[in-house]
Amino acid sequence: MELGDRGYPIVIGSGLLDDADTIKTFVRNKLAYQQVCVVTNETIAPIYMEQLRSSLTGLQVETCILPDGEKYKNLDTLNQIFTCLLQTKFNRKACLVALGGGVVGDMTGFAAACYQRGIDFIQIPTTLLSQVDSSVGGKTGVNHVLGKNMIGAFKQPKSVVIDIDVLSTLPAAEFAAGMAEVIKYGLIWDQDFFTWLEQNAGALKALEPRALTFAIQKSCEIKAGIVAEDETEQGLRAILNLGHTFGHAIETHAGYGVWLHGQAVAVGMRMAIRMSNWLNESLGEELEARLVRLLEVFELPVYPPDGMNRDDFLTHMAVDKKNLNADIRLVLLDKLGQARVTSEYPMSTLNRLIDSFIGQS
Template structure:
């Protein structure tokens, strides 16, 4: 088992990762009290709920099973969590366990932040995307019809327990979506990691355990370091959002759930990388390396055909990085280093939003 720490003073917590961790009773040390609510969804529950409950025989356990999908990441579904907690007559000593992907983790964490003004919370992510990204760092929340993740709270878990065995039941499309966030870490923070991913992407796609654990560990170490420096995204943490401003616009425009988050992030990252190249900050060779790696990971790299520049701008104007009405983007100052900037012209932004990426990809 690998262990690393998210250093946040009194709110520091471990990330535990390895294989077959559900059988090793790693969760109970982080439970407070005797009441446990397991928040999961209709897809994950038949696979792992019973295994998790088998470790909790000394507790009063209430499963709360939600519908599966990004389209359910809303107030109505969030209320189902509160309904389950209140019907079980759970106190503020309850521990909420999020068993599932990013949607479950975000909603269960937001519910934990709100229920009786804050209760104990443990992340047990079951998708690659949630294991390397959304389960770490305390971002919780729900979507609004006008913008993704616009309602939420920073609320840290007591622990994150990552069992890579859960990835064996993950659909290939979901695995690829997770790889988008893994690639992101190499692009924004570690060119050596990016090169390693180029060499090991095929092993990741066939779920080589040793390679998976190394990729997850490397990704989590980068995120844990950034979160420790900037927990509430006042500065450097915003660089973790490479591709997200464009990507969230795609998700919102296309309808939540039609594009997976990682798919939209991959396309958004390509757009940000193209912009970085046109600004002269990265080379054409580096742009091409990045696009090829996304393609090899099985990800889309061109935005929806019928999404116009105005469609993008409508949703980008409610992005969380906007300050005083000014759009700011995460761009690459070089391969392995990112900045948050508004240092670009309106003309360049419009050109990026209007580029025919399918035509660009004809050379790949």
């Protein structure tokens, strides 16, 4: 990640958690930490915690095991990390290690931004979604009952270590949720990558290592390039939220954790593509059809949940970080591989769009 003196390496490979040299390079030797707190959750800890600890012999290593699930991504759970750090007398030269998915990574990064006004942290993401999205770019935070990710800070990690082998233990629904974010990169930035995903969907679903490595690397490259141009989301970076305004509304309405983030984003992307086509007919209806076919390969939803109405969408969409004043800003496509953020659209078109999806699941 190219961010000047705050830049950091993103390492992608197989067997990295078992590779003590890799772990030592990015935690022990290169950065010379003496105190390391590994933040993980109750699902990941029994699977990977001992592998990581064995590579950190000789350091003061503490563990903070959080409950698992999006519904626990809140200030109460965040406080458990602070309590662990204070009880074990960690100082400003300590390092947090996020071992888990996006929830663990976001909360660990936020804790690192706040503890003693800022300490270092490292990302070791264990879900596809966190490997291609949340572990890269420095967005950290927690949810509030009124809005997703509305409390947080920008805090870049010191390194990101991505072991593709961990995906073999990932539930199919979680893997599919990550693929929604991978597909997003093709839609907003690289039409050739989108075509490659269509052609290699079967290999990805079968966890073929070469296909996985390429998809993860390409996703990280695209996100890193965008973040390097606009780290704190003042403009360009907001295009990474394609489908997220609709998707966050679904997550918030259903209750955090009922719908996986990637599942909600999948529906949100379809809604954004349809809206884009209505506003720009040259985009063509075929793109929505291509997206639906690709989402369905991974068994991702393409309609919002039953019982969600237009008012539900609009109420939750009004609470969004991209919004300015009272305007709901959306990420839309001008063409495949080119996105923009805008509030310049008729409200009647947004209403009609939402109505076209209501009751269709």
